[in-house]
Amino acid sequence: MLKKFYKIIILPFTILLLYLMFFGMGRTQYEVNVVRVEPFFSTLYFVENTIRWWDIIRIVLGNIVMFIPFGFLGWIFPRLQNLxxxxxxxxxxxxxxxxxxxxxxxxxxxxxxxxxxTFGVFLGWQIKRMLEIKFTKFVV
Known part of the structure; x- marks a missing residue:
């Protein structure tokens, strides 16, 4: 039952997520191309320079939580059962x-x-694994 629901919802969810990544939340086109390649520094800088905790939670946690569903892709593509x-x-x-x-x-x-x-995908894969172990009859 859960797998069937997932198979129906993952494509619209992916399209929504892509929309948010390119156009959502009041995004406009930057004047210049911006790339940040130093791991963790841009997130730490963002946390240090953001006044509202809600913005920090929304952006940082959102970058994890919104990608949890992709840890379940093994339900559609058997090859992706492997972490x-x-x-x-x-x-x-x-x-x-x-x-x-x-x-x-x-x-x-x-x-x-x-x-x-990627951490979100890892968490999703772990959640999927736990669901498959504990609730076998609901996952089918």
Whole structure:
């Protein structure tokens, strides 16, 4: 039952997420291409220079939580049941998305985004594994 729901919802969710990454939250095109390749520094800088905790939680935690569903991709693509395969395919895809943000100037290409998004996929994969172990009859 859960797998069927996931199969129905993942494509619209992915389209919504791509929309948010390129156009959502009042995003406008930057004047210049921006890339940040130093891991963790841009996130630490963001936390240090953001006054409202809500913004910190929304952006940093959002970069993790919004990608948890991609840890469940093994339910659609059996090859992605393996964590290493899932992470490899996801990192390849998210690097392409980050590069598109750079080239279109509709976002910032950040290594931190790749790290946080990938951590979300890892958490999703762990949650999927726990669900499959504990609730076998509901996952089918």
């Amino acid at each position: 290493k395969e899932n992470i490899f395919v996801f990192v390849s895809a998210i690097v392409i998305v980050e590069a598109l943000q750079y080239f279109t100037r509709l976002g910032i290409c950040e290594v931190d985004d790749v790290i946080l998004n």
